[in-house]
Amino acid sequence: MDIQGLVRQIACHWLLVGFSAIITYFVGSAIYNVYFSPLAKYPGPFFAKVSGIPSFYHALTGHRHVWIWQCHQIYGDVFRFQPNGIMVNSPTGYQSIYGTKANVKKGKFYEVFPRNKHSRNTLNTVDRVIHAHKRRVLNAVFSETALRSAETFIISHVDRWVELLVEDNEPEVWTEPKDISPLINWLFFDILGDLCFGRSFESKEKQENPLKSIPHTTTMFFKGVYPFTKSPILQLWVWLKPRGLDFVLNRIKPAASKQYGQFVMDSVMQRTKQEQKLQKERAEGAEVRTDMFHYLFQAKDPKTGGPAYTPIELFSEASLLIIAGTDTSAVVLCAFFFYITRNPRAYRRLTKEIRETFGNLDEIKSGPKLSSCRYLSACIDEALRMCPPLPSELPREVLSGGLVIDGQQIPQGVNVGTSGWSLMHHDEVYGDPWVYRPERWIADEASGVTTEDVTRAQRAFYPFSAGVGNCAGKNLAMKELLLATARTLFMVDVKAPPAPDNLLGAGSSELGWGSRSKSHFVIEDAYLGTKDGPMLQLKRRTI
Template structure:
């Protein structure tokens, strides 16, 4: 006892510098102990991966800041195989069975903690709800807004906006060459403007009108959404993620609102006004959301939940469609054979642009949908993994058991470039989705690649708006290629790979994107010329 008292007295007599040194020592040895545990005793200790990632999140954080995290994950799969430990507590997979085990309806997982950091309203929307039971309840209600009836009405708005968009990108006053080609268009911008206007009309019965000429404060919204996720994404892939989630309801959310740009506030005001306004007889998506009820409890959306779902519809819907369209324009403008086959199919199937709408005739355009599937593979809406946390009882993934608390996932960018599944995985080859004796592709071959790669996910977390998204993409492409010719601008390579960009990004025929949870993209630069029908 006297020895203990003596040591305590010595501790109390230390000066400030000595206290600081002891504190630093404690923290240092604490992290050394954690590192030793993570390297040798963690449940993922035997998983292959970069050595530093066994005990540190810094490589993951670094590549999230750079925007090339999807490339880094792909590189690690090339080095270490189907299973890679990319963080001390996270492993990503490439094997076909792994995706079904993680995202399937029977998977014993939930969304990871990082999803909570994206919340902007009091009640999380369906995508950001991590509790499986709460997510299932929200999804039951949300599904009622994506029925066959709602899809049919939505595509009518898509057609109107697409026709106007084509008028704008091919207008005569912008013709700059003697043979009728327009001035250069950055298709990432033009895609964003079109899709935002479509979604505003589909969801709320009011277009943002950002594709129209003239000043419009909402026109910067697509870019601000990108800046928003680019700012938050590295935080969620950093050692500070848990602190960030903890701090948001304790004052951080208030500070973030103070620095929110006015354009973003205008956007949320637009959504709020739509939520409060009386709904007329027009059957837009918001009409279906307002009238949706939980089939089990008969409860509708609360106002807070309605705001959250409304914001989610715009952001999730615009990013996925715009990125896939950007990838499609890039690849189709650089593949003459595919371009000719697709334009021939569209222009022989339809005799007028007004005929192009959802239905059997559009569905008969086999090569069109093969091009869309190939674009979804080459340019996924989210290039890196949608992280899932293993729940109590553990989970068996690709034949291996993983304990509760481990984070798992599959990265679409890496999956879409799996040479064991796709062979020439870096080539834009829509024919891989079409059974044919000429090409030697069987029905089984097509089924195998489609069961492996699911751009809209599977199971309870699959995309509720898949049918609308596919119809929207098909109508935009078909109407555009029916009415106009297009070409890549000679000498312009915005969005293309380059030898200086490093491993995985050197190919000039590959469309390159940045990873910020969503897919951030630029280009391609195209010109248009009206068809003489």
């Protein structure tokens, strides 16, 4: 035999050995995961027990939250969604995982998002001590004082937004059908700009504006990154990030992402210069506005006494505020308008409450009158329940000592979570979870809703998460939603247009189990909920 033939024979032999070793490894892993893993007793889809591919696939489709709900329908309140992960769907289980004293930490999921090791923000910080410090600063950003000063700006933007919606129409004349989704994105984006950077981005105005694309860019970013956070190579991805992957990803980043990064950096630099100027004015006794960025800029490191944030960390926190302050509130307001315009009884009761409570537009502001609008709050809560802004689970990893969930001991290292969308569509908790019924939040003998019914519903209601990882901006979000809905429905009437224009955002038979009904607003899961529609028609009221 010649040398070349011998080399080929040896190469083929070792290729066969390598291939056999790979097959053996995967077969062995599958057997272990199915029969010998500490999680072997938990039910779930067979391929989810042996691989993370099913979870990854459904993340790619944007309907992973629906898949999780489907699995709970089949396997019960606890199922195995990946070889080392279980999903829990009970109010008590939720508290065990996300409660303040839960023996867990944030999962590897969060380590995918930072563009490098220096650019961590409050959301993607895994270390609990560092996160606690960042969170204390963020709590100051959303303090009661800060929220009171924000209201004037929220009202100004909402009123201008409504004016733009109907400015081309005479009173009592319906507008042409319009997709409200991008218009709502621009409303909250402009509010965020004013509250965080001291200037409106003017994206809601009708003239061309390059900043109009920013909300869409952030949505596309999450749609692109989210599947990797649910992939079988998550651990490898996180390991590679500081070892060259971050550098590669930064070099191949799409132009839209680069433009977004430059936009945030420019906004931070401009606001930093403004804050330095305002500091001098405050020192001289002048009354100047203190917005979100002021608290970030003024935060101190408890160890050194110096600034708590480096410039790149300021960039990261600002980026978080832009995304969290726009996308989350926008999906809820879209859901609200979808459901309220498709439920005439609820629409009539809500508009009657608003228009009889307030004598004029100037009265619609935070205070006793707005707080007395119980049905308005119930309508918003019901939209939050039907379409939570974070539809899938917030991943947690069990720490040393394990975790007890509904009587089951979960060992260290297991990934656990609860899908907000599944929990808030739980049949045993809500009875009719697919029905938009604001009355479920108000105890009333006439409607047959008892105090126990309301308490049971509230125990499973976590649209802003819970514990140390809950949404710092939830009070601001609720203020925005209350003012936006009340002032809009005081000034204009809204309705769903006739078919086929009324189908945008609605379910369809092609979407399958859990998304078939045309009376349901469909969101996609990209960590944040994303949406299209609904289509609305509006007409100005004669007040």
